Ligand SMILES: Nc1ncnc2c1ncn2[C@@H]1O[C@H](COP(=O)(O)OP(=O)(O)OP(=O)(O)O)[C@@H](O)[C@H]1O
């Protein structure tokens with residue numbers, strides 16, 4: 219592997235998180251290199267979303283460190299992390315339903331642009347943003363829907379919009395929380411295609427998913443989380459063969475329940 | 479004619495008051511029930527500066543805007559601790575504090591007696607003593623105010639405000655400093671209310687705390703709700719509609735003691751109707767992670 223790829227995009231050190239006396243994360247440690255795509259799986263309630271929230275800064279970890287591109291961001295406010303290039307796609311759909319599809323994109327595009335270039339509605343940059351937004355929407359077949367309320371889209375289209383929006387925003391690290399939940403089987407392929415597009419753009423991707431067959435297609439590595447711990451961190455083949463995976467999903471010694 | 483001028487002036491003042499509430503409540507989903515408190519501060523600032531110190535409009539307008547917008551500080555403080563319904567209750571309590579101050583700080587405000595004899599302004603040799611002249615002033619100020627707000631409603635700031643209203647975490651992950659956005663919206667909105675208060679004091683010549691009661695707040699809120707929160711043109715239209723609506727009643731042969739309550743009742747029915755028929759639409763569901 220080349221030099222650049224080996225630089226860590228994200229480093230988690232002994233991350234712990236507790237809420238209402240419940241320990242959700244019990245010391246999570248791993249690295250993600252630049253340009254890498256890593257899958258995160260685990261039973262319901264194993265702390266996957268919580269882990270993302272700690273990385274984004276919506277939750278402050280009770281112990282441990284988060285580093286983004288070798289810079290410590292453990293206590294940084296979420297919007298500043300976003301400015302650095304942290305992107306998030308939410309499990310419960312993060313699009314703004316009351317805005318039009320186009321407005322969603324424009325809001326993302328101007329997120330990291332200097333205020334003075336977009337402040338006045340007649341600023342040249344605003345027209346450029348609308349053009350760029352339409353161009354990107356075209357890539358996911360949403361250009362005709364640009365002026366509809368985003369809330370009127372189908373589940374799959376909402377996912378595509380949200381991922382595209384995060385791309386437009388200019389994120390370097392994508393935290394995708396179950397991007398195929400609520401997506402029709404046919405549109406899952408479109409989501410997969412968009413993720414591949416992000417990979418071609420050398421983006422770093424963390425993707426939570428229940429369907430291991432869906433992510434093994436593009437992940438070199440899969441992390442299995444169970445009760446807030448990293449149980450496995452290996453290639454998809456090794457993870458699938460591991461008896462531990464069977465155990466956490468199908469019982470025997472399982473500390474947390476929930477099926478795939 | 480005089481009567482039409484009177485109505486036009488009222489409409490002008492209310493467009494400023496309602497559209498600025500529409501900014502933080504309509505776009506931002508911030509249920510600020512202390513909006514009328516800023517209106518009151520603006521009115522009292524103008525009243526005191528012009529009666530006690532004889533200051534001109536060049537001083538009273540900016541002073542009313544600045545002092546009105548200062549209320550944004552406590553409101554922002556409340557919003558950092560309380561959200562949604564709790565925020566509404568917090569700001570309501572705060573506005574009661576302001577009204578209590580107006581009533582009880584007698585050495586400054588003369589309490590319930592109010593401040594009479596507020597002189598109409600005069601600028602560059604032009605006076606606004608006549609209502610027809612005052613209408614021109616109101617139209618100029620209200621139009622400028624609406625133009626600025628119209629631009630603001632299409633701006634990146636408005637998108638940030640809408641974004642945080644719907645899904646705070648999603649707005650944060652698009653690098654929006656949501657706390658600052660809310661703070662700025664309170665400032666702008668309260669400053670506008672202060673300006674509206676200043677015009678109101680000049681126009682009415684006499685102010686007392688009863689003009690800034692909860693009833694007034696509910697009226698402004700009704701305008702925004704009827705106009706559709708977040709819609710610039712809707713709220714502008716609703717201002718005309720609701721300010722003028724009860725006026726035909728005047729020409730019926732009804733005694734004034736019934737007329738007042740009837741107007742209130744009319745507004746109550748309209749507010750109820752609009753809220754009832756749009757009960758899932760007025761407040762978009764706010765989502766959290
Ligand atoms: N804000 C919170 N308050 C209380 N409990 C919380 C909070 N956030 C997370 N939890 C708890 O933490 C545990 C892990 O939740 P999390 O959402 O991270 O799981 P998950 O792995 O994403 O599950 P799923 O696959 O269902 O999305 C759950 O038991 C949840 O109830």
Ligand SMILES: [Mg+2]
Pocket residue numbers: 266267268309395
């Ligand atoms: Mg989850």
